[in-house]
Amino acid sequence: MISGKKLIATIFIALIILLIFSGTAFGSFKVDDPTLTQGESYQINSYLIEATLVSESSGTADIRIYEIESVDDFNEIERKMLDVNDTLTFDFQENGEVEVKLTGLIGRSTLDRAELAIYLSGYSRNDIHISEIIDYGDDPKFVGSPDIKITKEADETVEIGEPFRVTVRAENVGDGKAVDLEFTDNHGQGLSIEDTILEDKGPMSLDAGDSKTILIYELKATQPGEVELGTTTARYYDEAGNRFDSESDELILDVEGTLQKADVSISHTVESKNIERNSRLDGTISLRNDGNTAAKGLRVDIELPPGVEFVSGDDEIETRGGNPSIYIESFSQRQQIDVSYTVRPTDIGEYNIGANLSYEYDDGFSDTPEEVNKEATVEGITVIEAWYDFLLEYPLYVYAVPLVIIGGIGLFIIHRQKQYKF
Amino acid sequence: MLNVLVIGNGQCGNRILDAINREAFGTGSKYAKIFGKQKFKSNVETIAVNTAINDLKEMQFTKAKDRIHIPHLHGVGANRNLGKKVFESNKEHIMRNIEKRGRFDIAFVLTSASGGTGSSFSPLIIKELKDRYDFPVYSVVVLPFREEGTLYLQNSAFSLREIRESGSDGIILADNQFLKQMGGDVKTAYDGINTMIAKRMLFLLDSLDSEMMMVTDLGDFKTVMSGGAGLATIGFYQADQEVPVINVIQRALSSQGLLFSTNVYEEASRAMIIIKGDRKYLDIDEISQEVEKLSSSIGHVFKGIVVRDGEYPQVLVVLTLESASELERLYSAAVEAINIEREKKSRVESQKDMDKAFSQIDGYEPSY
Structure with a gap:
């Protein structure tokens, strides 16, 4: 026998289930x-x-x-x-x-x-x-379904950097008029727009069976290999207000040719990572261009932390406001250079010396030069107290007295030698 | 404090003078002249005189202001006549240098008897000193190796005589021929002899100005040097271990310690014996015994004792000679040398006949 409480629970669950199912379907x-x-x-x-x-x-x-x-x-x-x-x-x-x-x-x-x-x-x-x-004798109203077919045409093989034309056509292959028809176009990765000859993306109407050229433009491939031409999509409605979407087929282009690139590698070393304060530390920055074109405006900023002073460097190094940097107007392909510099740490501690490389190159196709930034940092340079550091810890007179004595002895020796110099 | 003038003439005199200056620093180190201080008891002024500038440059322990160069090429080439002329030309220059050093109580002139500058300058300097000043002037004359040649022998003979005649208050002889017994190569022998003479001179100067347990002073030295034939020599011995003082005295009087070959007990006239050392080594009985032995043979002996704590005994004996058989032998050799030179000169004269042979072609020219 079912108790009252169980009956209420069963009814409640049944109502919930009913509500769930009734939510997924439309009622009469x-x-x-x-x-x-x-x-x-x-x-x-x-x-x-x-x-x-x-x-x-x-x-x-x-x-x-x-x-x-x-x-x-x-x-x-x-x-x-x-x-x-x-x-x-x-x-x-x-x-x-x-x-x-x-x-x-x-x-x-x-x-x-x-x-x-x-x-x-x-x-x-x-x-x-x-x-x-x-009414009798009147025709019923007919609302057909539009179907916009988008055709995107371009040469399947193109040369890198050479402009090629893309034509996008739309045809209503449905049996209803497409209204509020709007197109969205995507060029695709590795392609850049060169020129737009025709652009009519809507909104527009297109009767069943009608076709229209909506886009004509010129693209340029910026990378070699297979490049996917982006699709063009359409959003439209039938006369009854139903929404439809269409998309053009994918088109794979074969891009021929080679992209120019300056590939400058940087390495940064110092002769020792453990040095005494106020001693000199030699560092070397090695640059090598493994690319197939020259790097322009190559610059390496040597970033010295506070407590490390620049002393000298090769001719390629110039200092601006006390900050040393290497500047090379044009760094040819397969060119290699080692640039040495000398610094002097004035404070005890642990330091990193950075070298930030930046340069540009013309890839042969792009309108603007490519910019490259790299970094090579020597980390963990430990500066310890020099053996004579203790001398600096005393007041000047501590040094002055012995120096005067030594100077006096020197003068005395010179005087005595002169006495015997014939 | 005594004011002492020491003049070193010529190469030999310069070197002995430099050795005295070196030994006065008390160390053989070449840096002594820079860091050291000369330990003369007296106020000692040293002057080196030479016509050869290279000899003066060789000196290392004598101050530059104490080196007087007499410009005449590079020496007088053992020619005493030339040397005398050069001295006369530069006499005032030399004497002014001496004059400005002040007053002196005693002077020593160190020289070789055989060379050029020393043998010719020394008699003249001594004469000038005696003429101008009233302090005693003693010369220390080094006689040559006999085998050094006839010129040196004849120079020695004449120079020694002229020194004696110049008014020198005494001539202390040192004989290279006698001292070559030290052995070694020529340079070592010369250096050794120079050092030996220098040490004796320093000991003598030190003794003349020291407070002594038994006193000898400048007056005693003068008395000793005025005895005999005006010739003297010095004997010296320094023990390097604990030795009875009597042995040290005996060795100083033996050929081992003397600068000139002589039989002390037969040829000496007067003596001054100075004994230095730690009191514990100076047995007065031994000293008296040996001094008495010496005085019984030669006459008067002045005796001085200087006490120096911790030092082994050292003995210096100044002996004036009545006679010197070795000197006689030297003069015999010198006469022989003079004759050889004379004969040589006459042979050269006779070779002037060669000039006649050459004169036969006077006025002719070769024809080809």
């Missing part, structure tokens, strides 16, 4: 309850409910259901002779279902009328764009 609602004279139709979107024979006296109405394929092509999908309170159902688009119920018959002197109640389930009320009576 009444679309309309039209009264149709024999020969009239009721159109819901691309479906037509026609009352062909209505007889009050016999209490029946012959109801036919058509799907509108095109303006002049109606496909009957259902037919049924309904008595009052009988119903007829048919599939509506993908998941929907329409129930037509004959609710009454009205006898007239001319043509009898059928009173219908139309319910729709599995479909959103908001998606109903047509729901009206079509």
Whole structure:
């Protein structure tokens, strides 16, 4: 026997499940309850409910259901002779279902009328764009589906750095007009725009069967090998307001040729990582261009930390504001150079000496030179106290007295030597 | 404090003078002249005189101001006549240098008798000193190796006589021929002899100005030097270990300690004996015994004792000679040398006949 509490829980769970499932499907609602004279139709979107024979006296109405394929092509999908309170159902688009119920018959002197109640389930009320009576002799409204096919054309093999033309065409291969048609274009990686000859990305309308050239532009490949030309996408609507999207096919280009590049490597060494304060430390910066073109405006900034002074360096080193740097206007391919410098640490501690390399090169295709930055830092230079450092810890007179004595002795020796110099 | 003038003439005199200056520093180090101080008891002025500038340059321990160069090429070439002329030309220059050193109580002139500058300058300097001043002037004359040649022998003979005649108050002889017994090469022998003479001179100067347990002074020295034939020599011995003082005295009087070959007990006239050393080594009985032995043979002996703590005994004996058989032998050799030179000169004269042979072609020219 089920207790009261368990019963409440079961009902609650069942309600939850019901709510969940009811959330994923549209509930049934009444679309309309039209009264149709024999020969009239009721159109819901691309479906037509026609009352062909209505007889009050016999209490029946012959109801036919058509799907509108095109303006002049109606496909009957259902037919049924309904008595009052009988119903007829048919599939509506993908998941929907329409129930037509004959609710009454009205006898007239001319043509009898059928009173219908139309319910729709599995479909959103908001998606109903047509729901009206079509008078006898009038054509129903036809709303086709547009389908925009985007064609992107370009040479499959191109030379690096050489401009090539890309033409983008759009064709509406659907059976409905595309409205609010807008295009978005992507050039793709390794390609740069050189010139735009035509650009008409919308918004625009395109009737079924019509085509249009929307983009003509010139690109230039900036890297060799296979390059993927970006796709062009379209967003558009049918006249009923339904949204559609299209995308052009991918196009792979074979880019021939070689890209120029200056590839300067930098190494940075010092003769010793353990030195005494105020002694001299020699460092060497080695540069080598392994690329296939010259590096321009090559510069290496030697970054000395506080407590390390620049003493001297090779001719390539110049100092600006006390900061040493190497500057080489043009550094050819396969060129190699070792630049030495000397510094003097004045304070005890651990230091890093940095060398920041920067240069530019022309890759032969780009409008602006390529910039390269590299860094080579010598880390962990330990500066220890020099053996004579203790001398600096005493006041001047401590040194002055011995110096005076030594000087006096020196003068005395010179004096005595002169006495005996003949 | 005595004021002492020491003049070194010529190469030999310069070297002995330099050795005295060196020994006065008390160390053989070449840096002594820079860091050391000369330990003369007296006020000693040293002057080196030479015509050869290279000899003066060789001196290392004599101050530059004490080296007087008499410009005449590079020496007088053992020619005493030339040397005398050079001296006469530069006499005032030399004497002014001596004059400005002040007054002296005693002077020593160190020279070789055989060379050029020393043998010719020394008699003249002594004469000038005696003429101008009243202090005694003693000469220390070094006689040559006999085998050094006839010129040196004849120079020695004449120079020694002229020194004696110049008014010198005494001639202390040192004979290279006698001292070569030291052995070694020529340079070592010369250096050794110079050092030997220098040490004796320093000892003598030190003794004349020291406070002594038994006194000898400048007056005693003068008395000793005035005895005999005006010739003297010095004997010296320095013990390098604990030796009875009597042995030290005996060795100083033996050929081992003398500068000139002589039989002390037969040829000496007067003597002054100075004994130095730690009191514990100076046995007065031994000293008296040996002094008495000496005085019984030669007559008067002045005796002085200088006490120096910690030093082994050293003995210096100044002996004046009544006669010198060795000197007689030297003069005999000198006469022989003079005759040889004379004969040589006459042979050269006779070779002037060669000039006649050459004169036969006077006025002719070669024809080809």
